[in-house]
Amino acid sequence: MSPSPERRRELLGIAAEVFAEQGYNATTVRKIADSAGMLAGSLYYHFDSKESMLEEILRTFLTELWDGYDTVLQAGLGPRETLEALVTESFREIDRHRPAVAIYQKESKHLVAQERFQYLSDSQQRFEKAWLTTLERGVADGVFRADLDIRLAYRFVRDTVWVAASWYRPGGGHSPEEIARQYLSMVLDGISVRT
Amino acid sequence: MSPSPERRRELLGIAAEVFAEQGYNATTVRKIADSAGMLAGSLYYHFDSKESMLEEILRTFLTELWDGYDTVLQAGLGPRETLEALVTESFREIDRHRPAVAIYQKESKHLVAQERFQYLSDSQQRFEKAWLTTLERGVADGVFRADLDIRLAYRFVRDTVWVAASWYRPGGGHSPEEIARQYLSMVLDGISVRT
Amino acid sequence: MSPSPERRRELLGIAAEVFAEQGYNATTVRKIADSAGMLAGSLYYHFDSKESMLEEILRTFLTELWDGYDTVLQAGLGPRETLEALVTESFREIDRHRPAVAIYQKESKHLVAQERFQYLSDSQQRFEKAWLTTLERGVADGVFRADLDIRLAYRFVRDTVWVAASWYRPGGGHSPEEIARQYLSMVLDGISVRT
Amino acid sequence: MSPSPERRRELLGIAAEVFAEQGYNATTVRKIADSAGMLAGSLYYHFDSKESMLEEILRTFLTELWDGYDTVLQAGLGPRETLEALVTESFREIDRHRPAVAIYQKESKHLVAQERFQYLSDSQQRFEKAWLTTLERGVADGVFRADLDIRLAYRFVRDTVWVAASWYRPGGGHSPEEIARQYLSMVLDGISVRT
């Protein structure tokens, strides 16, 4: 549609930030345009609709996310190393796509109902499968505790990681790898002192 | 405003459920009224505005939450027991006020900008202080690990607990106390097998 | 309808005051009910509608006004004495029916379109005729200046008198008769010193 | 707000006419839009709200009015000439801003309660001061009668002039200057023949 993909990406970045901050529904096209220094109508030269901006933001993020995840999953690592790599990769994605992650967290639940966002469910299922499999392998291998409800543990790890997008600010004190290390330390070994 | 507080509470319960499910902005007054079996305009006999419903839902929840928290905090418990009690209390609140908690998670961030929702920030600050103090006491007492970034640990525990509202369903397999116990087990001792 | 005409009159008095202060359209039935210490719905025990309250207020006022005017007009006075008597009578009506007069001033113009308020036009025409006739007789008799546009003079006198309802407060420093005297002095002799 | 001040002024002119004719509250946004040949929602491209249209209409009028008044008041005229100039200027403003004047007459009383219309009270006070001072100077100089209540005379002159907006039609038989002359003749010298 638009002959300038850079401008497109630039605008999507701006939109993502506004969506993340105010929520998709509460964000008016006008606010996005304001942030981009243009008028609301002008956005329609670049995009079909507000929703297609959202769609592209989420799709771009998920595509990159799965690039990273697939690399990890196909590396033939043990369950503990897989978990560590997935968590680290997740924090890297948060670092790169913080607004998209925040949007995903807040909006995906009611977007999946729409055909157009089918890929969100697909992704979610692959996601769940990857994590559950990793955890189960870990339990089978004796590296993860067998006394825990595995679905609960899955949600625990999943939420623990992604919710960080709500407070993480790139360029703050911690690199994504550092945060990942600390999170992993807590998730794997707990916060209490071993007695 | 309305002279019948029961009807009011009833309607707020209905509204909270719709808000939680669809998001505040995506929820129309008409949907709430439909759920309540009345016409949209009729809601305005009981409430000033859609926003004041939201306000009352969140305020009621936070008031009850702090009742529970304050009881815990004034009980003179040690840091580990305090943490356990706070987590357990949190899951109980999620059990009792699941919609309100879900709304709080999704909407509070962009509501705090409004004067009317000032109390959300206030609560957030008390919240942060309560948790940080508990963690710090725990580190000082040698029951929590000293090698962790305490603010990171705070966010970890905080988010981990509250995000559960997004999937928790009262009446499901687990009681809030059971979930609390499993969560605490993971948070305190980690998911890996001790070597 | 209502078995208690006193309550009715009392309520009409309250309604008239609110109508006068806020304007008919801007006045909600609820505001009237508040002022009367009851709920909005309760007014409908006494009156058919908001409009019928307005109708009764204006009709009562005009009925009394014409009682007074007719007495003056049938007294066989000269034009100057007639004018003085009409003005004095007008200020007495303002004293007795200030809210009704104020409402009449503000609302009659767009009410006359409605069939139900036909009597407003009727009254207005009788009014105009009475005044114009009086002024014309005065000019013919040589007591009023012949160099003035008689319709302009009519409007001048008419407005001059009735607009006082917008600031007059019964029980203030001046009795209606005193105000009438001063107004007549200005209208008849002007405010400048004769040279 | 809107980048085209001409369109804005045009629309305000249309709105003012409808407000003047039907009253502010009885005027629907849809009526204004109809008169302007557009849809109701389209007005909100140019204005924040119905009320802000009213606000701008009255503010524009008062600004121009005070331009004229200030010129008169700073001209160093004697009291009688000042009064004549103010009255003449007033009729010119009625000629130019008839709808705004009519709106002002009908609505200002209940608008002053709102903070946003504070400037109406401010103007009213300057207005009162200008007239009272002029009248007092005239009494002191012996050109106006000393036997009249000066506040009463002020109201008399003030109302007498402005209420003319309710019946004045530009382009009718009389120019504003002619009407002013006749009014002044009545106000200064009265309508009775000097004996």
Added chain:
DNA sequence: CATGAATGAGATTTCATTCAT
């Protein structure tokens, strides 16, 4: 007589989207 709780019509406002320039 009055209340409490609605109804239902219609008002104001919002906002994604369109389109001629």
Added chain:
DNA sequence: TATGAATGAAATCTCATTCAT
């Protein structure tokens, strides 16, 4: 590419009125 000015659908809200109790 972007602007300026709309459209039109739908949202929130208002309020006179009704009616069972």
